[in-house]
Amino acid sequence: MSGGGEFDYIARRLAPLSAGFPGAAGLSDDGAVIVPGPGCELAVTSDTLVSGVHFPDDEDPERVADKALRVNLSDLAAMGARARAYMLNIVWPKDADAALRERFADGLAAAQAEFGVHLIGGDTTSSPGPWTVTITAFGDVPVTGAVRRSGAQPGDLAVVTGTIGDAWLGLQARLGGRDRLDAAHEAYLAERFTRPEPRLQLADVLRGHAHAAIDISDGLLADFEHIAKASGLSLTLALEDIPLSNAASAWLASQPDLKQARLDLVAGGDDYELALAVPAGRIEALRAGAAPLPLTVAGRFAEGPSGLQVTWRGVPVDLTKTGFTHF
């Protein structure tokens, strides 16, 4: 881990986050060494968050650290991997003060303790541009056991964990561009946007019961479409079956156009729930393994032209008129 004039920060705040991972050499070396666990391969994933793009410029630095780790662990969860370690590349903004850096390190320390992972390396630098945080996360996945996007089979159920659209609503509230809800709902939605929950507890059951998985970052429609296309299948989702939280349902009840409002929720992204393809015979076993996290069936994969269709109360929705971008 190098870092211009930041050796003190690295030594004082970041190096302690590598304690317990000998291959990180206390962040004092050119890089780390890592070995997959017995019988495992290493799953690797990397996401970059940019201030003003992925989080508001005035976001609490502790929450930035927390979210950067969470969105990467979410990708590991979607692969059926057990999280172990991460690298961190920071580009500080020019005006980053000591307080920002300290709170960022606080957030990182708390988040890595929660998920049992260790910092093993990376890089820090500064620029005149926005604050940029890249995390590369490492996890163990049993050999040939990684869950892929491309594994869906005809007849598989399209299954969603948790609820969808909360993060989008939380972001709208932050941006001030939406009708107000009651305080408890506001707080819940804000938390869903800021602190997505990587579904790591599902890693083992996914490998046992799911044919395909992806974490929902681009939006439920886009991410289910990724599975359908990668698997060469057709997928039809019933818009009214997409699971919503109480807070999202309360918002929905205030909307003049129910269909459009539901489309906004499922296109919004940043949910970090999982979209799955599950054989019908495995859904109950998967539910049992995932409990208390609810799983909802929202459609079915089939032979046919690969891609996504959406219905609303049985009637096909013309996605080209909804602002949804096909990938």
Added chain:
Amino acid sequence: MSGGGEFDYIARRLAPLSAGFPGAAGLSDDGAVIVPGPGCELAVTSDTLVSGVHFPDDEDPERVADKALRVNLSDLAAMGARARAYMLNIVWPKDADAALRERFADGLAAAQAEFGVHLIGGDTTSSPGPWTVTITAFGDVPVTGAVRRSGAQPGDLAVVTGTIGDAWLGLQARLGGRDRLDAAHEAYLAERFTRPEPRLQLADVLRGHAHAAIDISDGLLADFEHIAKASGLSLTLALEDIPLSNAASAWLASQPDLKQARLDLVAGGDDYELALAVPAGRIEALRAGAAPLPLTVAGRFAEGPSGLQVTWRGVPVDLTKTGFTHF
């Protein structure tokens, strides 16, 4: 690999760079899987390059890609690892046009072919800020065989590969802040700045003969000091023994203050040569293995207060008066 609206670019230009690495799943998944080679651990390192900080804003995008890969492979070389794969996280500047992206992909393709590595994942996004390129590189290193900064022993020779200061001179020329040299020397120095040569061919001999190694990115003095401190030893370097290229020697001959000019060269950084600690009995074997790349002995590690001393013609240099920052 995700990427907002960039799915076409990823599919057309980046996904082909993953061909030949099955664990990358054609960059179509949440992440990659990678297994160390037989008897090996995985060495991992990551560096971020920012436009206007690590390369000029008007740099050829092909060269940006090339350099981003090279500086990371240089870290693997310093660990004694064999390069295999890399992840790429790009933050495009807002004004990035198609030509920039195409040339960047061209540069990446050429560089990865030269070094025999594959792209296995990452992320792309855009921001209003400067262009930012993060590469995380993966290599194989035999179990317990990684060469570390902390392994120097009393009596070890301080050894440098190649020549030092060329990249700094090349950058000064780009910035226009330096006396002109003849055209051939200018071209050589510019190339040394833009296309550092990762010393990957030394990986095997380093593991056999060197006690410690680091790649010289912060500057020869700073990086040798990293080795000395990490190893808990004292190191004295003779400034006049630091190896220079013909081009750097020609520049030196035009300078009024030889000592200060030499200090500028060794503090400049971005050399991406290797600084090594080598037992005296192994230097000839190391030379034989490294040939035709020259190795130069520039000092010796000893018991004593850990840190760096520099002498000029036998007289200690007061580094606090030279602008050198102790880390």
